[in-house]
Amino acid sequence: GQIGGGANLSGTSQSVTMGNVMNLGAGNLTLEAWVKPSNVNQYAPLLGKRQNSSNYQQYQMGIGSVSSNGSAIAGKTIFAFFYDGTSLGNAQSYHTASNIVDGNWHHVVVTRDPAHNVAIYVDSVSQTLVADLANTNAANTTNTAAFNIGYDNGSSYLNAVVDEARVSNVSRSADWIATEFNNESNPSTFASLASVASGAASVTYTIGGT
Numbered sequence: 001g002q003i004g005g006g007a008n009l010s011g012t013s014q015s016v017t018m019g020n021v022m023n024l025g026a027g028n029l030t031l032e033a034w035v036k037p038s039n040v041n042q043y044a045p046l047l048g049k050r051q052n053s054s055n056y057q058q059y060q061m062g063i064g065s066v067s068s069n070g071s072a073i074a075g076k077t078i079f080a081f082f083y084d085g086t087s088l089g090n091a092q093s094y095h096t097a098s099n100i101v102d103g104n105w106h107h108v109v110v111t112r113d114p115a116h117n118v119a120i121y122v123d124s125v126s127q128t129l130v131a132d133l134a135n136t137n138a139a140n141t142t143n144t145a146a147f148n149i150g151y152d153n154g155s156s157y158l159n160a161v162v163d164e165a166r167v168s169n170v171s172r173s174a175d176w177i178a179t180e181f182n183n184e185s186n187p188s189t190f191a192s193l194a195s196v197a198s199g200a201a202s203v204t205y206t207i208g209g210t
Contacts, residue, residue, distance in 0.1 A: 048148060
C-alpha cells in the first residue's frame with residue numbers, strides 16, 4: 001500500500017465489505033482513500049454503499065462517471081454520486097474534468113458541505129468538475145445495503161490497490177485535506193525533531209506542508 005499494507009483488488013470478484021454500516025443520510029461527509037488503479041478505463045466504486053434493489057439509494061466515490069440519465073460510464077476520471085431512490089432530479093453526480101487514473105498512487109477525496117456543495121480533491125488539489133446532475137439539495141442516501149470498498153453490490157468491481165480508506169460524517173476543509181496528503185505522501189519530510197544540545201531547555205518540532 002501507500003502507507004502500509006493495502007487491498008489489492010482484481011476487478012472481477014474481490015472487495016472489502018463491512019455490512020450495513022456508514023449510513024450518512026443527507027448530511028455532511030468526506031469519503032477518501034489512497035488508490036493505485038490499473039491504467040485502463042473502468043467504471044468501478046472506490047467506496048460506496050449502494051442498494052442493489054428497490055429504489056437503488058446510494059452514495060459512491062469511484063472511477064469513471066454517472067451520466068445525467070444514470071448510466072455508468074467507464075473512464076479515467078473520478079466521480080461522486082448521491083441518490084435518494086426517488087428520481088434522478090434529486091440526485092447529485094459529478095466527475096473530474098481531467099483524467100486522473102495513470103497507474104500511479106493518488107489520494108482521492110470527496111466532500112459534501114453544509115450548503116450541499118460537492119468537491120473532489122486529488123493529491124490535495126480541488127478539481128474542476130463536470131456536473132452530470134447538479135442538484136442543490138443533498139440526496140438522502142440512507143439504505144440497508146452493505147458498505148464496500150471496491151464493489152457496488154451489483155456487477156462492478158474495482159481493479160486497483162486501495163489503502164487508508166476513510167469515511168467521515170463531517171466535510172473536511174481544504175487545509176485539513178492538504179495536511180493529511182502531505183503527512184501521508186512523505187511523512188519523513190512532514191515532521192522532524194531538531195537535534196538537542198546537552199543541557200538545552202527546549203526541543204524544536206517542525207511540521208511541513210501547508
